[in-house]
Every structure is written in structure tokens, then in C-alpha cells.
Amino acid sequence: MQAHSIEPAQAQARRDYYERIDKQNLTPLWEVLGRLVTSxxxxxAVAALWRYAEIREPLLEAGRLISAAEAERRVLVLENPALRGLSAITQSVYAGLQLIMPGEVAAAHRHTQSALRLLLEGDGAYTAVDGERTTMRRGDFVLTPGWTWHDHGNPGKQPAIWLDGLDIPLVRFFDASFSEHSSVATQMQAKPEGDSLKRYGTNMLPVDYQPARVSPSPVFVYPYERSREALLGISHGEPDPHLGFKLRYVNPATGGSPMPTIGAYxxxxxxGFETRPYRCTDGTVYVCLEGSGYADINGTTHSFGPNDIFVVPSWNTLRIHATADTHLFSFSDRPVHQALGLWREARE
Structure with missing residues (x-):
């Protein structure tokens, strides 16, 4: 509210008035409008970076302290330093690192929250979604859409570690959380591995398939091998000065985002390439899959390498300098911004 000079008696009268209405759970809008409707x-949230080399040992220690069965999901949550206690990396997105030791199973459950997985270490673990398994390899982007049964397992000999990204804070905001545990730890196989990718991931669809407007992707695994091949295939000519060579993952049946609440890129x-300053309204989580560089976020520089994770809050200015050929995976709540007509970007 714009400041005005008022008499002491008037100022006291206002304070008395505010105290009286406060007992009725009322607040004067003119006192808070500037904080509610900002320019x-x-x-x-604040910018932050988590170095994989520093997180890995505490995660493995958790594997020695608690079993996957006891924990249900053995995960270390990446909490934004300014949002501690909220299990959030941005105001609307959750991120964590999950560990499955050799021979372990994370039992089947389902929930209204949508989730993604990005395998960072330990090829050979699997995720099963509604009766279909996919073997996870480093860099693979795997979905477990809201209210789908899913379980995980590691039949290999090495620990499996992946990044979880969920819309937990967003679902919490809407008070819309439901969950259910399966009566069995591991789902019965209803489809052969690769079935959904063959049906929906080859520029074809089953002849009678009719997706709803906000259906999640019927493909639940996006192999990094394919993503990497696509990036290399388009990396000719001049890169976009703000984004480099950037692609978005899509629901192959609709062209929309893989999940209604989470976009992935x-x-x-x-x-040697350095992006020009860029801002957008969706707070974004980045993971370095290959290469190295520096992310300048609102004037603070964060160096990163393989498997390191950093977050760029809403409307923070981002510049990235690549010190090697670099591949970055990222995810955010951009589909929600776009659906509500709120998304904006600024390119300098």
C-alpha cells in the first residue's frame, strides 16, 4: 500500500480496528495487497545444487540402516534450502533420490500423485506399471502416472539409484491426495516388456485408441538411447542462443506433456557454448547426464558435472556455460502454467 502521512490519533484508531477484526479472522486487504499481487x-524458493558425489554415500548408508520393505520407498528428499520441512524442491514440485539395493523390491502401490524416474546408476533395475515392466538404463526417463499401480525391483548385483520427481506439493495444495497399497509386493506380469513402446511409441497408435484430453502418456519409458540420438541428430547449425538444442518429451497420442502436471525436457x-539470459515462470529441476559446466542463477554460479542436480526457481535468470559437450534433463510444472494461461518467459 502506498504510504501516506496520517495523524497519530488516526493511526491508533486503525490499529485498534485491526485488532478487533483480527479476532473475527478478518484481515484488511490494503495491508497485504502488495505481497499478494506482485509486479x-x-x-x-532459492537456487541450489546437490552434488551427486556428496549425496551418494549418505544414500548408501541409508541402505545399510533401513530396508526397502521397511521404508516403502527409501528416498532422500532434495529439500529446497528455503522450503525445509515441506518436502519440496520448488513450491509445486518434489524431488528425491531413491535407492534399491540388489535383490530388493519396493512393493506395489498407487497414488494420485504423478511421478517420473530418471535412472542415474545401476542398469538392470526395473519399474513395473500396471502389469508391464521396463528395465531401466542410465538416463532413461520413466513415468508412473497418477493412480497407476507401480513397483520397483533390482535383480542386479549393484545398487540402483534414480531421481524421483513428483507433483506432491501441487496435489497437497489442492487437498487431493489418495493412495492405496497392493495386496502383493510385485505385480503379476500382464504384458511383455516393451509392449507400450511398440504400441504407442513408433508414430502409430492402436486403431481404436482414443485418449482423453488430459490423459497421461500411454508410453511409460523414454529410453535415453533414443533421446541422445535425437539430440545428436539435430545438433547441426547454430544452437538456439537461450536454450542450445532442446527438445520436450511428449505424450505420443496427443502431443501434450507426458503427464498433465509435469513437463520434461x-x-x-x-x-564452449554459453546460453543467453533466460527466465520463465516454471521453477525447473535440472540433471546433468553428460558433460559439465556452470549455471549462473540470478548472479550466483554453480558448477556441475554428471549426475549433479540443480534447481532454478520461478523467474530466476539462468545462464549456462558448457565446459564440455553437455546433456541436461529437466522437469517442471510448465504444463499447469500453460493450461491456466499463467506461463511466461523472458529472453534477453
């Missing part, structure tokens, strides 16, 4: 986004930055 630009003012996220309480992959980009290639050639060695």
Missing part, C-alpha cells in the same frame, strides 16, 4: 513472481549444449 513479477517472487518465489520463496532434454537439451544439448556444445562445448
Amino acid at each position: 513479477t513472481p517472487t518465489s520463496p 532434454v537439451q544439448r549444449l556444445p562445448r
Whole structure:
């Protein structure tokens, strides 16, 4: 509210008035309007980076302290330093690192929250979604859409570690969380591995398939091998000055995002390339799959390498300098912004 000079008696009268209405759970809008309707986004989240080399040992220690069966999901949550206690990396998105030791199973359950997995270490673990398994390899992007049965297992000899990304804070905001545990730990196989990718992931669809407007992708695994091949295939000519060579993952049946609440992206930055300053309203989580570089976020520089994770809050200015040929995976709540007509970007 714009400041005005008022008499002491009037100021006291207002204070008395505010105290009286406070007992009725009322607040004067004119006292808070400037904080509610801001000229630009003012996220309480802050930029942060988690170095995989520093997280890995505490995660493995958790594997020695608690079993996957006891924990249900053995995960270390990546909490934004400014949002501690909220299990959130941005105001609307959750991220964590999950560990499955050799021979372990994370039992089947389902929930209204949508989730993605990005395998960082330990090829050979699997995720099963509604009766179909997919073997996870490093860099693979795997979905478990809301209210689908899913379980995980590691029949290999090495620990499996992946990044979880969920819309937990968003679902919590809407008070719309439901969950259910399966009566069996591991789902019965209803389809052969690769079935959904063959049906929906080859520029074809079953002849009678009719997706709903907000259906999640019928493909639940996007192999990194394919994503990497696509990035290399388009990396000719001049890269976009703000984004490099960047692609978005899509629901192959609709062209929309893989899940209604979470968008996912992959980009290639050639060695020595530096992006121009860029801002957008969706707070974004980045993972380095290959290469290395520096992310300058609102003037603070964060160096990163393979498997490192960093977050860029809403409307923070981002510049990335690649010190090697670099591939970055990222995810955010952009589909929600776009559906509600809220999304904006600024390119300098």
C-alpha cells in the first residue's frame, strides 16, 4: 500500500480496528495487497545444487540402516534450502533420490500423485506399471502416472539409484491426495516388456485408441538411447542462443506433456557454448547426464558435472556455460502454467 502521512490519533484508531477484526479472522486487504499481487513472481524458493558425489554415500548408508520393505520407498528428499520441512524442491514440485539395493523390491502401490524416474546408476533395475515392466538404463526417463499401480525391483548385483520427481506439493495444495497399497509386493506380469513402446511409441497408435484430453502418456519409458540420438541428430547449425538444442518429451497420442502436471525436457549444449539470459515462470529441476559446466542463477554460479542436480526457481535468470559437450534433463510444472494461461518467459 502506498504510504501516506496520517495523524497519530488516526493511526491508533486503525490499529485498534485491526485488532478487533483480527479476532473475527478478518484481515484488511490494503495491508497485504502488495505481497499478494506482485509486479513479477517472487518465489520463496532459492537456487541450489546437490552434488551427486556428496549425496551418494549418505544414500548408501541409508541402505545399510533401513530396508526397502521397511521404508516403502527409501528416498532422500532434495529439500529446497528455503522450503525445509515441506518436502519440496520448488513450491509445486518434489524431488528425491531413491535407492534399491540388489535383490530388493519396493512393493506395489498407487497414488494420485504423478511421478517420473530418471535412472542415474545401476542398469538392470526395473519399474513395473500396471502389469508391464521396463528395465531401466542410465538416463532413461520413466513415468508412473497418477493412480497407476507401480513397483520397483533390482535383480542386479549393484545398487540402483534414480531421481524421483513428483507433483506432491501441487496435489497437497489442492487437498487431493489418495493412495492405496497392493495386496502383493510385485505385480503379476500382464504384458511383455516393451509392449507400450511398440504400441504407442513408433508414430502409430492402436486403431481404436482414443485418449482423453488430459490423459497421461500411454508410453511409460523414454529410453535415453533414443533421446541422445535425437539430440545428436539435430545438433547441426547454430544452437538456439537461450536454450542450445532442446527438445520436450511428449505424450505420443496427443502431443501434450507426458503427464498433465509435469513437463520434461532434454537439451544439448556444445562445448564452449554459453546460453543467453533466460527466465520463465516454471521453477525447473535440472540433471546433468553428460558433460559439465556452470549455471549462473540470478548472479550466483554453480558448477556441475554428471549426475549433479540443480534447481532454478520461478523467474530466476539462468545462464549456462558448457565446459564440455553437455546433456541436461529437466522437469517442471510448465504444463499447469500453460493450461491456466499463467506461463511466461523472458529472453534477453
